Structure formats: C-alpha cells, structure tokens
Amino acid sequence: MNAAHALDVDRIRKDFPILSRTVRDGKPLVYLDSGATSQKPTEVLDAERYFYENANAAVHRGAHQLAEEATDAYESARARIAGFVGAAPSDLVFTKNATESLNLAAYSFLNATLKQRQGLALNPGEERFVIDVGDEIVVTEMEHHANLIPWQELCAKTGAVLRWIPLTDEGRLDLDQLDVLITERTKCVSIVHQSNILGTINDVRRVGEYARRVGAVYVVDACQSVPHMPVDVVALGADLVAWSGHKMLGPTGIGCLWGRSETLLAMSPFISGGSMIETVTMMGSTFAKPPARFEAGVPMTAQAVGLAAAVDYLADLGMENVYAHEHSLTGYTIERLLDLPGVRIIGPADDIDRGGAISFVVDDVHSHDVGQVLDDHGVAVRVGHHCAAPTCRRFGVSSTVRASLAVYNDERDIDTMVTAIRDAQRFFGVRV
Amino acid sequence: MRLEDMYQEVILDHYRAPHGKGLKDPYDKEVHHVNPTCGDEITLRVKLSAGDDPVVESVSFDGQGCSISQASASVMFDQVNGMPLTQAMASVDAFSELMRSATETVTPDEELLGDAIAFEGVAKYPARIKCALLSWMAFKDAAAQETASR
Numbered sequence: 280m281n282a283a284h285a286l287d288v289d290r291i292r293k294d295f296p297i298l299s300r301t302v303r304d305g306k307p308l309v310y311l312d313s314g315a316t317s318q319k320p321t322e323v324l325d326a327e328r329y330f331y332e333n334a335n336a337a338v339h340r341g342a343h344q345l346a347e348e349a350t351d352a353y354e355s356a357r358a359r360i361a362g363f364v365g366a367a368p369s370d371l372v373f374t375k376n377a378t379e380s381l382n383l384a385a386y387s388f389l390n391a392t393l394k395q396r397q398g399l400a401l402n403p404g405e406e407r408f409v410i411d412v413g414d415e416i417v418v419t420e421m422e423h424h425a426n427l428i429p430w431q432e433l434c435a436k437t438g439a440v441l442r443w444i445p446l447t448d449e450g451r452l453d454l455d456q457l458d459v460l461i462t463e464r465t466k467c468v469s470i471v472h473q474s475n476i477l478g479t480i481n482d483v484r485r486v487g488e489y490a491r492r493v494g495a496v497y498v499v500d501a502c503q504s505v506p507h508m509p510v511d512v513v514a515l516g517a518d519l520v521a522w523s524g525h526k527m528l529g530p531t532g533i534g535c536l537w538g539r540s541e542t543l544l545a546m547s548p549f550i551s552g553g554s555m556i557e558t559v560t561m562m563g564s565t566f567a568k569p570p571a572r573f574e575a576g577v578p579m580t581a582q583a584v585g586l587a588a589a590v591d592y593l594a595d596l597g598m599e600n601v602y603a604h605e606h607s608l609t610g611y612t613i614e615r616l617l618d619l620p621g622v623r624i625i626g627p628a629d630d631i632d633r634g635g636a637i638s639f640v641v642d643d644v645h646s647h648d649v650g651q652v653l654d655d656h657g658v659a660v661r662v663g664h665h666c667a668a669p670t671c672r673r674f675g676v677s678s679t680v681r682a683s684l685a686v687y688n689d690e691r692d693i694d695t696m697v698t699a700i701r702d703a704q705r706f707f708g709v710r711v
Numbered sequence: 712m713r714l715e716d717m718y719q720e721v722i723l724d725h726y727r728a729p730h731g732k733g734l735k736d737p738y739d740k741e742v743h744h745v746n747p748t749c750g751d752e753i754t755l756r757v758k759l760s761a762g763d764d765p766v767v768e769s770v771s772f773d774g775q776g777c778s779i780s781q782a783s784a785s786v787m788f789d790q791v792n793g794m795p796l797t798q799a800m801a802s803v804d805a806f807s808e809l810m811r812s813a814t815e816t817v818t819p820d821e822e823l824l825g826d827a828i829a830f831e832g833v834a835k836y837p838a839r840i841k842c843a844l845l846s847w848m849a850f851k852d853a854a855a856q857e858t859a860s861r
Contacts, residue, residue, distance in 0.1 A: 303713060647749055647777035647842065655714045663749040677750040677775055706714065707723075707778070 283603030286596060288689040294320040294592075295687055306657030309692045314475055314503060314636045314683030315661050316525045319589070323528060326588035327581045337577045339554055353580045356587035357570075360535065363590040364520075365511035370543060372536040372570040373578055377502045378425040380521035380536035381469070383573060384498050385429035386549035388467060392437050394547065404545030407466075407496055412438030415464045417495075419444040419452055419481070420673055421474040424666040426500040426521075430469060439466065444486075446673055450477040450626040454485065461489040469498035472515070473507070476667040476681065477626030478609070478636040480504070487516035496542070502526060506685075507605055507634055509598040518542040528593060528685075529586035532579050543569035550575045596686060605684050609635040612682060612693050619700060621709055625671075625679050635684030638665070641700060644707045646678040652703035653680070658696050716832035717839070718778065722786075725826065726778040731788030735771035740857040744849040746841050751776030753784060755849040759857050765796045767854070772846060779830075779839050784846035786827045791850060796858070798823070803851045806830070810840045 292298050295318045302308050310318060330352055336345035338353040354368070361371040374380045391408035394401055401409070416430045420443050434441045442460055445453045452470075461468060468490040473480045483499050490497040499517040504510055506527030512520045519542060524533040538546070548555055548566060552575035557565040566572045593601060610630035616622050621642040627633045641649050650662035661681045664671045671677060682696060734741075738756035745752040753774035759765040770792045772784050787806070791799035805823040812819075812834045819828050833843045 645777035647751075647779070647839075651717070651836070651839070652714060668750060671750065677752075706718070708727075 283597070283599045286600055286604045286686060288604075288687060291596070292687050294322065296321060296324075298687060302657050302659075303655055306655075309656070309658040309695045311682040311684065311688065311692060311696060312659045312661050313506075313526070313685035313688075314665075314681060316531070317506065317528050317685050318687065319528055319530065319585075320592050322592050323530065323585045323588045327530060327585040330581045330584045335581070338580050339571075340577075349580055352584050353578065356583040359587040360583075360590050361537075363594060364505060364537065365513055366537050367540075369568075369570060370537055370540055372538065372543070372573045373583055374521075374534040374536055374573070375532060375579070376525070376534035377500065377521045377523040378534070380519075380534050381426050381498070381500060382429045383536055383546075383549055384467075384469070384496075384519050384521065385433045387546040388433055388496075389436060390547040390549060402545050402547065404541055405547065407494065407545065410437040410439045410466055413464065414439045414466045415442050415462070416440070417442050417444065417460055417465055417468045417470075417490075419470050420446045421450075421452070421477055421479065421667065421670045422469075422471055423475050423500065423502070424668070425502075426469055426471055426498075427669070430467070440464075444470070446477075446670075449628075450474075450479050450674075451632075452479070452481055452486075454482070457486065457489050461486075461493055461495065463493055465490070465493050465495040467496045467498065469500070471500040471502075472504035472510075473501075473634045473636070474626070474667075474670070475503050475636055475683075476638050476665040476670050476679065478633040478638070479627055480508075480632045480634055482632075484514075484516045491516065503634060503636060506593075508602040512537045524582065524586040524589065527586075527589055529589035530582040533582035533586050536573070538569070540569075543573075546573075548572050548575065552576050554578075593686075601686055604686060605635045605688075606630060608684050608688060608690065608693070609633065609637065611690055612637050612684070615693055615697050619697065621704060622700065625674050625676060636681060637683070638679040638681045640676055640679050641703060641709070643709045644703055646680045648707060649680045649700065649703045652706055653696060653699045656695060656699035656702065658692075658699050660696070717836060719829040719832065721826050721829045722782045723778065725782035725785040729781055729785035729788075731771055731785060731792060732773060733771060734773050735769055738769065738771070740853045740860075742849050742853040742856070744845055744852065746776070746780070746845055748841070749777070751780045751842060751845060753780070753846050753849050755846065755853055757850065757853040757857060759796060759854065765858075767791050767794050767796055767799050770850060772849070774846075776845065777839075777842055779833055780842040780845045783827070783830065783843045786825065786830070787846045787850060790823070790825050790827060796854060800851070800854065802827070803847050806847050807844065810834050810844055813837070 334348040336349040358368040361368040505522040525531040555575040625638040646662040755772040758769040790802040
C-alpha cells in the first residue's frame with residue numbers, strides 16, 4: 280500500500296454542488312450526516328444525465344442500437360463497481376439498496392427451507408440454506424435493523440433461533456464466547472463490518488473463521504465500510520457482502536450484493552419476473568445464472584451508471600487516502616468531543632478500529648433538541664436510534680446524536696459542530 | 712433567532728417542571744404510544760367519570776423524550792385534566808389544527824389551547840410536529856377506547 284497523501288478538501292468540496300448552499304437563514308451547510316446518505320459529486324450527476332440524454336433504453340432487451348448501448352453501460356458499470364471491491368463482475372448482483380441485499384440473503388434461506396419441506400429439488404449447494412427447527416442464526420448486538428429484522432423474520436417463519444454476539448461497554452464485539460455462540464447448529468452468521476451507530480470496525484475475518492468451521496453461510500453488511508476504506512470483498516472471508524450505492528457518493532435506488540460464485544449459484548431468487556429466467560412454460564420456469572437470476576425486471580440502469588461514476592471518483596482519490604483522511608478527522612472529532620464537559624461518546628472513545636460514525640449524548644439535553652440547535656447553526660447530523668434501537672438500549676440511551684464523516688468534511692466542520700453543541704448546552708441551561 | 716420561535720420560554724418552563732407526570736391510580740385505560748423515528752415514548756392513563764357526559768377525572772403519564780414532547784404532555788395535562796370530555800377532545804382538535812398552521816390558515820382558540828398556543832412555532836418544523844402530538848394522540852386514544860368500551 281502506498282503511503283496515504285492528504286486530500287485537498289477545498290477542491291473536493293467544489294465537486295459537490297449542494298455543499299455550497301446555505302440553510303436556515305443563510306448559514307453555510309455543514310453536512311455531517313453521510314452515514315445516512317452521502318452527497319453526490321457533479322461527476323455522478325453528469326453520468327446519470329448523460330445516460331438519459333444519450334443511451335437510455337431497457338437493458339438486456341431489444342435489438343436496437345440504444346438497447347445495445349444501454350446494456351453496455353449497465354454491464355460496464357457492473358464491471359467497474361466489481362473491480363472497485365476486488366470482485367468478478369459475474370459475482371456482483373444489483374439490488375435496490377443494502378436492505379434489499381440483506382433480504383435477498385435471508386429469503387434464500389426461507390426459499391431453500393420451503394423447497395426442502397415441500398420435497399422439491401434443491402440447487403447444487405442449496406442444502407446450506409435449509410433450516411431445521413432449532414437451527415440458529417447469529418448476528419451481533421450492534422446491527423442496523425436491516426441486518427436484524429430480516430433474520431428475526433426468517434426465524435419466526437422457520438423455527439430457527441436468533442442468537443447474538445454481545446458488546447463490551449466500550450462498544451466492541453465481545454468475542455470471548457464465539458465458540459459457544461457459533462456451533463454446529465448455526466446456519467448463518469450475519470454481522471456488520473462497521474457499525475453505523477458506534478463506528479466500531481469489526482474483525483470480520485476472525486468471526487468468519489468460526490462461521491467457516493461449522494459450515495455456516497457468512498454474510499457481512501459492509502454499508503459503512505465500502506464507502507470509507509479499501510475493501511476487498513473476497514478477502515473478507517464471507518459468502519455474501521451487502522452495501523448501498525447512496526452512502527458512497529452514488530445515487531439512491533441501487534445497492535449491491537456480492538457473493539461467492541458457488542454461493543450465488545446455490546441461492547433461489549426471491550423476486551421473480553422478467554429477465555431472470557431461462558425457459559418459461561405455463562407449467563413452470565427455470566432461472567438464469569447469477570447475477571441475472573436476482574435482477575428481475577428492468578433494472579436501475581442510470582443509477583448503476585451513476586454508481587460507477589462514484590467509484591471512479593473514489594478510486595481517483597484513492598481509498599487509502601479516503602481512509603487516512605477520515606481516520607484522522609475521526610480522531611480529531613473524538614478529541615474535541617472528549618474535551619466538552621457533559622458530552623459522552625457512545626462507542627469506542629478512541630480512533631482504533633473505528634470509523635467516522637461518531638455517536639454521542641449531551642447530559643440533560645435530549646438528542647432531538649441537540650440536533651435542533653445544531654440545525655440552527657447549519658449543522659446537519661442525525662438524531663434518534665439510527666435504526667439500531669437494541670444497540671441504544673444496550674448502552675442505556677433511547678437516542679444519540681451522530682456525526683458521520685465523508686471525504687468532503689474537515690476540521691472546520693467539526694469546530695462548527697462543537698460550537699453548536701456548547702450553544703445547545705447554554706440554550707437548555709445545562710452549562711453557561 | 713429562529714430557535715426561540717420554537718423553544719418559547721413557556722415551553723422550556725413546562726419541560727423543566729412538567730405537570731401531570733408520574734402514573735396515577737386508579738385509572739380506566741392505559742395506552743403506550745411511541746414515535747418510531749426518534750424512540751420517544753409515553754405511557755398515559757385516563758380515568759373518566761360515569762354518565763353520558765363524562766368528565767376527565769384524572770390524566771397521568773410517564774415517558775421520555777425531547778423537550779417538545781415532554782412540554783407538550785405537560786401542557787396537554789393542563790388542558791384536559793378535570794375538564795368535561797367534550798371540551799378536552801375539542802382541545803385535542805384545536806392542538807392538532809395548530810400543528811397544521813404552517814400549511815393552513817388557522818385561528819388559534821386561546822381558550823381551548825391555553826399554554827399550548829406557544830407551540831405554534833413548532834408547526835414550522837415538520838420533523839418536530841410528531842413530538843408535539845405524541846401525548847395528545849395518546850390521550851385521544853385512551854379516552855376513545857374507554858368511551859367505546861362503555
């Protein structure tokens with residue numbers, strides 16, 4: 280890996296038109312909510328517009344020139360996005376978002392289980408997805424609802440039992456009990472790479488070793504890692520890896536599910552219709568090979584093109600540089616927050632193995648009220664439970680304030696936020 | 712400054728010293744309402760007198776949430792506790808209407824609203840309207856359930 284070099288944030292900010300607007304009576308926008316969704320550079324907006332103005336057609340259908348060009352644009356986008364995460368294009372499935380990717384994973388278990396219980400033939404390798412009553416699914420106590428509820432639903436429908444890896448008070452996975460939690464009963468282990476609420480970066484390779492030892496399907500939610508650090512999905516040791524486009528400078532409406540070829544081949548589709556078939560008769564149908572098997576209907580082509588432009592943009596910056604920049608800004612943010620009396624960080628209070636999603640609470644001021652005062656200063660953060668309500672409960676809070684960083688943020692943004700936090704304390708009479 | 716439009720002094724006063732907080736016995740109906748986007752929650756109890764034209768004999772609540780939701784519950788208590796149910800429900804309607812004042816022309820009824828009139832600024836912040844309505848909707852639900860069960 281080359282030594283990281285500093286990002287020119289002033290130059291980067293010029294690529295994001297929205298960052299030059301003002302909010303709430305002329306305040307410059309300080310956008311610290313990229314964990315929810317990132318802003319988009321002109322390159323991404325232009326790519327989508329160019330596609331619609333020059334090549335728009337339904338892909339994988341039609342023999343006309345536009346259909347060919349649209350199909351090329353779509354498949355070339357797949358190849359660039361796959362290359363960005365070290366994957367083969369044929370192993371990359373486009374979905375609506377990471378939530379759909381994770382549901383696709385969970386429904387593969389339900390489909391296999393129903394097929395087995397009906398006595399239907401399974402795909403080669405699909406036995407791994409068959410659940411018997413009493414089998415177990417393992418997640419962690421820091422999952423986003425998108426990587427929790429699909430598994431709860433799967434358990435309710437199949438008779439499986441959900442177990443979870445607990446957290447330490449510091450906000451890290453407590454891996455001491457892994458061999459007790461991940462056993463021969465475990466059919467699936469699904470964990471987050473970087474927590475969206477705590478910021479913790481988990482040792483997914485280590486957990487993966489336990490999953491592999493018992494033959495469990497291993498799923499990684501990489502929503503908050505792929506946008507912020509170099510990720511080689513093959514090297515993570517997972518069967519399936521899910522992430523979203525809109526958190527990595529790309530458009531909404533597109534997400535990804537990478538899978539090992541043999542894993543994808545084993546899985547049955549959960550959305551069916553056009554484009555995902557081989558032969559169709561009134562008596563039944565056979566399905567296409569992955570990734571087409573999981574992409575029923577006319578896909579989100581302009582969004583794929585936009586996401587490819589986003590990964591090109593990130594690759595030009597260099598993901599090592601993106602990581603180094605955000606890592607250093609994370610450290611600065613934590614330092615500034617720790618300096619503030621009455622402010623408590625929820626999650627690791629250092630910059631070791633943690634990313635730029637930084638949650639905190641302000642004593643005696645509800646996070647919603649903190650967020651309102653920050654908004655008045657032009658600072659956009661997220662407040663609430665961040666779709667991780669059980670994690671909040673684990674730390675005895677109902678909600679937090681979360682600042683989440685991206686390539687276009689720098690220390691000035693954090694300084695503005697800190698000033699605004701002090702103002703919130705003053706406003707609510709906590710401190711003068 | 713816009714912030715003070717929302718956080719009027721009277722709202723902050725109710726937030727710091729809420730009226731009606733702490734669940735009371737006896738009661739007829741208890742409801743639990745949550746705001747799923749922010750995790751705010753309220754448990755609310757209501758007791759109505761007997762007869763065709765009942766009086767709200769007692770309202771009490773507990774819960775946690777932001778200043779707007781907590782102050783709103785306190786103000787709601789003042790407007791409904793001990794009042795004839797018809798008047799209490801009219802206050803709920805007046806408050807709901809006030810929360811639509813950013814998009815509709817509303818003439819606030821000071822009699823029915825009391826201190827709740829201070830929440831007019833909240834209506835300008837769509838994300839906070841649900842905070843303000845939480846306790847009022849809980850009361851409406853509890854009273855409606857109790858009335859229906861009679």
